[in-house]
Amino acid sequence: MNKEEIKPPTKDLSNQIHEYINSCVKTLSGGFINPLIDFALPSSHQKRFEIWCENIYKAIIELEENIISRENLLADEEFISLLKESVTIASKTHQEEKHQLLKNALINNFNSYLAFDSKLIFTRLIDSLTISHLYFLRLIEKYATEIKDKKIFTEIKEILKKDSMSEMIPDNSYQMIINDLEKLNLIAIGDLVFKNIVRKSGALLTGDGDKNLPYLTITSFGNDFIKYIIKE
Numbered sequence: 001m002n003k004e005e006i007k008p009p010t011k012d013l014s015n016q017i018h019e020y021i022n023s024c025v026k027t028l029s030g031g032f033i034n035p036l037i038d039f040a041l042p043s044s045h046q047k048r049f050e051i052w053c054e055n056i057y058k059a060i061i062e063l064e065e066n067i068i069s070r071e072n073l074l075a076d077e078e079f080i081s082l083l084k085e086s087v088t089i090a091s092k093t094h095q096e097e098k099h100q101l102l103k104n105a106l107i108n109n110f111n112s113y114l115a116f117d118s119k120l121i122f123t124r125l126i127d128s129l130t131i132s133h134l135y136f137l138r139l140i141e142k143y144a145t146e147i148k149d150k151k152i153f154t155e156i157k158e159i160l161k162k163d164s165m166s167e168m169i170p171d172n173s174y175q176m177i178i179n180d181l182e183k184l185n186l187i188a189i190g191d192l193v194f195k196n197i198v199r200k201s202g203a204l205l206t207g208d209g210d211k212n213l214p215y216l217t218i219t220s221f222g223n224d225f226i227k228y229i230i231k232e
Contacts, residue, residue: 052090052099056083059107067110078116082109082123089127101126101134101229108228122228125184134229135168136160136177137186141218141226151190151215178216186222190215 064070073079086102093099105123112119126134139160140147150156157174160166169177181187218226 048094048096048099049091052103055103056106059103063107063110078119079109082106082119085120085123089123092127095131097131097134098126104231105229112228114224114228118224119228122225125225126229132169132173133177133180135165136174137181137218137222138226139163139165140187140216141223144217147216156216185219186225188217188219
């Protein structure tokens with residue numbers, strides 16, 4: 001079937017989803033959807049948001065064709081809740097990387113074994129973490145084997161710097177990013193050395209840590225997050 005043929009003039013799935021997105025934005029803006037959005041968002045920002053909405057529409061069409069029926073999709077309360085959360089986040093950012101991750105998460109929702117609360121937490125993490133945090137976490141997951149025995153962070157950094165994704169991370173922000181990700185239980189650290197400072201994790205300081213823990217590694221929670229937001 002030609003996808004252009006799926007857009008009849010009647011009130012179909014796309015119209016219902018579009019109306020639902022408008023309803024979400026009205027709720028967020030106190031009911032003044034068009035004046036507020038037109039006034040608050042520069043045209044370039046608004047355009048990116050509109051493109052994201054169009055991409056979500058196309059993804060929904062693919063879901064309808066391959067995974068879930070139209071009726072079940074509209075009746076899926078978890079999906080509608082995640083859609084509403086994603087619309088909120090997408091409207092706040094110009095960053096195309098985050099728009100793509102939000103789309104990935106919505107699609108991956110249907111093939112994920114995760115509980116709804118975990119899906120909602122991961123969606124909100126896309127909002128709260130910076131692009132630098134997200135790229136660093138992806139690098140730690142990607143190079144887990146190469147860095148697991150490295151105690152000196154400069155050695156870990158040399159490995160990560162070989163990947164083009166590292167170009168998105170400010171050189172002076174690594175320690176802050178590590179602190180943030182550890183607090184969120186996305187990574188775990190052992191006695192990691194930054195120059196002459198030994199950085200110990202809270203778990204190890206309280207005696208609760210695993211003595212065989214790698215010096216810097218992604219947690220199972222972090223792995224679940226990455227799998228949920230990366231396109232399969």
